Amino acid sequence: MDKHDRISPAVIRRLPKYYRYLGELTKMGINKTSSRELSEMTGFSASQIRQDLNNFGGFGQQGFGYDVENLRNEIAKILGLDNKYKIIIVGAGNIGQAIANYTGFYEADYEVVALFDKNPKLIGMSIRNAMIMDSDDLEDFLEKEKIDIAVICTPKSVSQQVAEQLVRCGIHAIWNFAPKDLKMPENVHVENVHLNESLFSLTYYYNRMNREKNKNE
């Protein structure tokens, strides 16, 4: 699987989108598609779609197109959506609870096994079969349970410290919602969801649009 090593992040970011649209086609009962059709749906150029897919092998048939279900399965395999993943959430505040309640992951087999928090009022509560446990028990828990992905939803002040603790306990994949960049060793992958930065970008474009509108009036 050496070919995976050199795939650009931009390609990986697009794959979930293809996957989603292929799912929609399946739901509509359409079982054949083409890069042109996917282009219309996703907004990416047909050429780019073909090239993206060809990074992983020729899933299509020349002169014909792609089999929707087959292509979807192949992308699932590439992303690893054909496996099960156990998740814990550290920090059971607003965001942590929202993630635990989020049903949008249904497309793959992600299971939130437990949440952790310091707040005694939260400890003992359950969210969709997942218990909120005391943060002090985190390390013991990770020793016993094999966890794939940890979600950090703590305040930023403790996020680095929590991340280091997680890594010490063998975690290699972190989904970080704290507005801070984690300094992590090479063999840990961090996926950031920085809501501020997203909102600030939006703010920039909002203002730019307003400036243009005023100019044209």
Place this chain on the structure above:
Amino acid sequence: MDKHDRISPAVIRRLPKYYRYLGELTKMGINKTSSRELSEMTGFSASQIRQDLNNFGGFGQQGFGYDVENLRNEIAKILGLDNKYKIIIVGAGNIGQAIANYTGFYEADYEVVALFDKNPKLIGMSIRNAMIMDSDDLEDFLEKEKIDIAVICTPKSVSQQVAEQLVRCGIHAIWNFAPKDLKMPENVHVENVHLNESLFSLTYYYNRMNREKNKNE
């Protein structure tokens, strides 16, 4: 302000990060910095940082560096963080409520004015001074109040429809949390936060790491 028109999105995405780190420097009482220092903090190359900033003008002093507070204010101005923004949230489920409760926006003046939902159990509740109102009252509300940014936290099945309604009522900036791409006119800016796609990317890298680890053993 024509120069803003051609700034690449990649640059805009980095500005909030500079802004955040400059805030941290201020908090530490440091009032002078350099592209090299910012590079160490942010992980971007010093060259790139200088080039990014010079898109908007020379904020530094040759041979000396940048004044932390001044640079931070300039970036704030570029992003528009020196203004106030009124926000509504459509969909007061888990994510909607979490956003309403989110305090991470404190760096700028964002005010969540109201939430909207169809669920009678939620209508009438308040979250941090913002009331959850009936979705049926959305259009009336938007006629009376001048809202800058709308957040979509509805199920994906209605997100497109909600977005169109918002645009009809004069909204031009949408922060979309529904796992669907909105088809919008040119003069509307949509910033997507697609949690699935983010998690799927993480899953890909998690698996790739595991493959590499197994190979090296």
Place this chain on the structure above:
DNA sequence: CGCCTCCTGCCTATATTTTAACAATCATTC
């Protein structure tokens, strides 16, 4: 069967983004 249309996979060209290099400039030191 032959022709036409459509579409992939691949190769090439263009555009964009990032990195590198360097002259100009400033504060500091001796």
Place this chain on the structure above:
DNA sequence: GAATGATTGTTAAAATATAGGCAGGAGGCG
């Protein structure tokens, strides 16, 4: 007040990402 070291702004080069173009294969149709 001249030399030094640090650092910017800017230009050029390299790397990367995207788009375009085309040969060849597949299916459909008369």
